[in-house]
Amino acid sequence: MSTQVQKYTRNNPYMSRMLVNVLMTMADSEKETRHIELELEPGMEYTPGDAVGILPENRPSEVAEVLARLNFKGDERVLDHYKVEISLEEALRTRLAIGKLTRSAVNAYTKVAPASVPGLETLKSLTLPENRSAAEEYIWGREFIDLITEHPGGITQPQQLFTMLARLTPRMYSIASSQAWVKDAVHTIVRVVYYTSHQRNRQGLCSGHLGERAPEGSTMPIFLHSNNNFRLPENTDTPIIMIGPGTGIAPFRAFLQHRKAHGHKGENWLFFGEQRRASDFLYREDLEGMFKDGTLTRFDTAFSRDQSHKIYVQDRMRENDAELFRWLERGAHFYVCGDANRMAKDVETALLDAIANGRNCTPDAAQEYLASMKKARRYQTDVY
Ligand SMILES: Cc1cc2nc3c(=O)[nH]c(=O)nc-3n(C[C@H](O)[C@H](O)[C@H](O)COP(=O)(O)OP(=O)(O)OC[C@H]3O[C@@H](n4cnc5c(N)ncnc54)[C@H](O)[C@@H]3O)c2cc1C
Numbered sequence: 376m377s378t379q380v381q382k383y384t385r386n387n388p389y390m391s392r393m394l395v396n397v398l399m400t401m402a403d404s405e406k407e408t409r410h411i412e413l414e415l416e417p418g419m420e421y422t423p424g425d426a427v428g429i430l431p432e433n434r435p436s437e438v439a440e441v442l443a444r445l446n447f448k449g450d451e452r453v454l455d456h457y458k459v460e461i462s463l464e465e466a467l468r469t470r471l472a473i474g475k476l477t478r479s480a481v482n483a484y485t486k487v488a489p490a491s492v493p494g495l496e497t498l499k500s501l502t503l504p505e506n507r508s509a510a511e512e513y514i515w516g517r518e519f520i521d522l523i524t525e526h527p528g529g530i531t532q533p534q535q536l537f538t539m540l541a542r543l544t545p546r547m548y549s550i551a552s553s554q555a556w557v558k559d560a561v562h563t564i565v566r567v568v569y570y571t572s573h574q575r576n577r578q579g580l581c582s583g584h585l586g587e588r589a590p591e592g593s594t595m596p597i598f599l600h601s602n603n604n605f606r607l608p609e610n611t612d613t614p615i616i617m618i619g620p621g622t623g624i625a626p627f628r629a630f631l632q633h634r635k636a637h638g639h640k641g642e643n644w645l646f647f648g649e650q651r652r653a654s655d656f657l658y659r660e661d662l663e664g665m666f667k668d669g670t671l672t673r674f675d676t677a678f679s680r681d682q683s684h685k686i687y688v689q690d691r692m693r694e695n696d697a698e699l700f701r702w703l704e705r706g707a708h709f710y711v712c713g714d715a716n717r718m719a720k721d722v723e724t725a726l727l728d729a730i731a732n733g734r735n736c737t738p739d740a741a742q743e744y745l746a747s748m749k750k751a752r753r754y755q756t757d758v759y
């Protein structure tokens with residue numbers, strides 16, 4: 376890593392220009408997934424497996440709504456986290472998390488709110504330790520705007536917002552490019568989070584910013600985030616198996632670009648999954664091209680909603696378990712990226728089954744085999 380990488384951090388980000396921001400999914404997809412390219416200052420370096428941190432801003436319309444609910448104009452002066460004086464509008468747009476409501480924001484609100492605030496007693500009861508699950512239920516799907524709409528009049532001084540709301544934090548995105556291929560740029564993929572809760576249409580803070588308010592030519596504060604736990608094998612001849620459904624494909628595009636650009640000879644096997652081949656096949660041209668030119672030795676896809684029953688990446692692993700085990704025996708490194716909640720666990724189970732079948736051994740012995748892979752850093756995950 377160059378010294379430049381350390382120069383730009385989450386507290387001192389690089390103001391990057393948006394080079395490309397295009398929709399990857401088709402109009403009839405249930406998702407909005409975008410390919411993003413951001414410019415880097417010469418000398419900023421990353422390694423395949425790293426992530427890019429992006430600092431978003433709150434939606435101006437949401438900021439305006441919060442200001443209106445609080446009966447502030449926005450030009451009031453406040454001190455930010457570094458005691459620098461800025462306008463309240465700027466603070467709400469760039470410094471404070473007005474998205475997802477937290478229990479600590481509710482607690483702080485009840486502490487400053489005058490007794491005249493409607494429903495204050497109910498809110499206060501949510502702050503009691505024995506009512507924690509009711510408090511969790513209350514905050515679920517709610518944002519700060521809901522709290523001040525349902526219980527107006529709690530904030531009298533703009534500065535109080537700094538004691539109540541968390542700091543706006545950057546979001547991480549797995550890097551989808553190799554600098555052996557693209558020099559002063561970083562690519563990533565973002566799935567824009569949209570949902571409806573408590574009768575309001577919502578969007579994710581950073582993915583919403585990237586989806587709605589980051590056109591090509593605009594600027595975004597970013598920094599590079601190293602991840603030494605997700606790395607190509609040192610030996611460039613070592614085979615790799617990559618499991619990357621959905622946005623989980625990102626680091627594997629970087630791995631493949633890297634191996635292709637350097638002419639590395641190690642074999643590459645990719646499992647990709649999404650909902651529908653016609654509308655959700657991310658990086659289709661790139662990946663099919665890499666299969667054609669031999670960069671990808673094997674390429675298996677699982678389109679979950681193209682048939683009446685779901686087919687997932689782990690089903691493709693199971694169909695190929697003998698071959699998969701042969702790759703492991705040849706020293707292949709195994710990588711998983713994407714959904715942490717369900718996919719990563721199911722993939723691990725399928726891997727354990729492939730090991731147990733391949734070795735004709737007990738589940739415990741398969742676990743030991745996996746543990747030794749982990750110890751040798753041959754099993755790496757980047758899940759979120
Ligand atoms: C190492 C790492 C790599 C990552 N790589 C990628 C990547 O390559 N691409 C990518 O797209 N993402 C990636 N992510 C996830 C990414 O960082 C963000 O978490 C994601 O974009 C959502 O952030 P946001 O600011 O848009 O949403 P936020 O404002 O943080 O909102 C998301 C939250 O909204 C709430 N929510 C969502 N849906 C609902 C619902 N239906 N009902 C109620 N509440 C709901 C949930 O609480 C959820 O946690 C990665 C994360 C990590 C840690």
Ligand SMILES: NC(=O)c1ccc[n+]([C@@H]2O[C@H](COP(=O)([O-])OP(=O)(O)OC[C@H]3O[C@@H](n4cnc5c(N)ncnc54)[C@H](OP(=O)(O)O)[C@@H]3O)[C@@H](O)[C@H]2O)c1
Nearest residue numbers: 566568620621622648649650679687713714715717718721
């Ligand atoms: N914090 C956030 O709000 C946020 C924002 C963006 C992404 N993410 C997370 O990032 C991850 C990737 O999201 P994504 O939309 O790119 O892809 P995804 O939701 O992981 O979907 C990709 C494919 O995986 C399938 N799938 C669902 N369950 C699976 C399982 N148990 N095992 C294997 N495959 C499974 C999906 O099928 P079906 O859909 O047909 O079941 C789909 O075909 C998810 O965890 C997502 O929640 C989170």
